Amino acid sequence: MLNRLKQPTLFALIVLSFIAALPGTASGQQPAAPQPAAPPAATPPSTPPPSVTTPQGMELMPSGNGLTVARGAESYTNLSLAGSELHPQPPMSTGHVKNPDFEREMVRVQWRPSDPIDMYIVKPPQVKNPPVVLFLGDFSSELNQYTINFACKYHVKNGAAAVGFVAAHAGRRAEHGPLNQWFVSELPESLTITVHDVQLILNYLESRGDLDMTRVGMFGEGSGGAIAILAAATDHRLKAVDLVNPWGDWPDWLAKSHLLRQEDRDRCLKAEFLQAVWGLDPVDYLPKLAGTPVRMQFVDDELTDTKDAVAKLEKAAPASAHVIHYPGFQEMYAANANGKAFEWIATTLKSAGESKQVAVTVH
Secondary structure (H helix, E strand, O other): OOOOOOOOOHHHHHHHOOOOOOOOOOOOOOOOOOOOOOOOOOOOOOOOOOOEEOOOOOEEEEEOOEEEEOOOOOOOOOOOOOOOOOOOOOOEEEEEEEOOOOEEEEEEEOOOOOOOEEEEEEEOOOOOOOOEEEEEOOOOOOOHHHHOHHHHHHHHOOOOEEEEEOOOOOHHHHHHOOOOOOOOOOHHHHHHHHHHHHHHHHHHHHHHOOOOOOOEEEEEEOHHHHHHHHHHHHOOOEEEEEEEOOOOOHHHHHHHOOOOOHHHHHHHOOHHHHHHHHHHOHHHHHHHHOOOOEEEEEEHHHOOOOHHHHHHHHHHOOOOOEEEEEOOHHHHHHHHOOOHHHHHHHHHHHHHHHHHHHHHHHO
16 A cells, blocks of 8 residues: 555645444353243244445345445446436535635535535635536545645635545545455446546536536546546546546556555456446547546656657547646646646636627627
């Protein structure tokens, strides 16, 4: 795990400059005193134990081996919601903050057993129905930055609302799985589940009525960048995509990325695993974004091991994509500090809205 978390995510650096134990059966009891023989009593039919939901939202269901984690019917090969049975539960909202710089709330949504999703919604003050940007960091990112006031201020200073969440098998959501599972070890599931999440998060945001859902974009870093590409090619409600060091070109990336330990790499390079991710490669989905504004930022000294994959991603990008290479983090920081990291996508979404208004006026 240390190798996977070698450095903090660039995204976080720019912004910031339980499973409860279930009671077991008692053991070591003294045997009862002998009793006179009696006719055997009828054995009542066994009743399966009830399901249990832990404080973290994990649902445990009875099985032949006790309680196991509940799983819903969901396709891990189809990026759209077709073939999946995901039923949203009523959202829970808490942590409301309102000040001159921003409005913030934390919302918990859930449509999959044992997998509640916490997200922060931060809106610019006194802006009715602002455009909105979904923010998805790298697999090691958390949501702590959205609890820091100056970070929230920078997220919305350009006039767009920010919605932050984490991917499947990442951050706190990874705590619900076995210790030997992480985002890459479960890559096909991680990618498809999170793309499903994006679509359902958009559905929820539409139901709120306080955001302009005709102007929605997505900002993704690393693994979050790969998901942003797949999601934008799947759900056309995403009108702009902003990417930082996105992953892709799975055969090469899995073979060379320093994030994988050798035992992970050996498993991921097996034919069965590569076949499972074959239809989920961002390189194949980037050309489908020809009509979508795309910005790609690469920090070259962070990507020396996967530079061939970077080249393929860049080649696959639409001709209109805005591609930027920085020699190192310092150069990227200089270009993106103080909220400038989010300026491009907010401006792009606002411009799209203005163009739409002009078109309506002409007709």
